[in-house]
Amino acid sequence: MKQRFELVLEPTDLWTVWDNELDEPVVFADRLLAGLSKGEAEAARQILLEVKKNRKKEKPADAA
Incomplete structure (x- = not known):
């Protein structure tokens, strides 16, 4: 299964x-994460993965 966020190399040799x-x-x-250096894109992806992980932790358990 693919991860939610991935890095894509653009034809301009920059990353999305x-x-x-x-x-x-x-x-x-409010910023489009495109036209980035590889380091910027990797850092942004890591932040997004952390935000996603933290949101999962914050969700209350479903009441049975």
């Missing part, structure tokens, strides 16, 4: 952070 769930580039804090 791609959201596989929405099937589009990520917009984070």
Whole structure:
């Protein structure tokens, strides 16, 4: 299974952070995560993965 966020190399040799769930580039804090250096894209992806992980932890358990 693919991870939700992946890095895509653009024809310009810059990187985009791609959201596989929405099937589009990520917009984070009103910024399109495209046209980035590889280091910037990797750092942004790591932040997104941490945010996703923390949101899962914060969800209350379903009441039975």
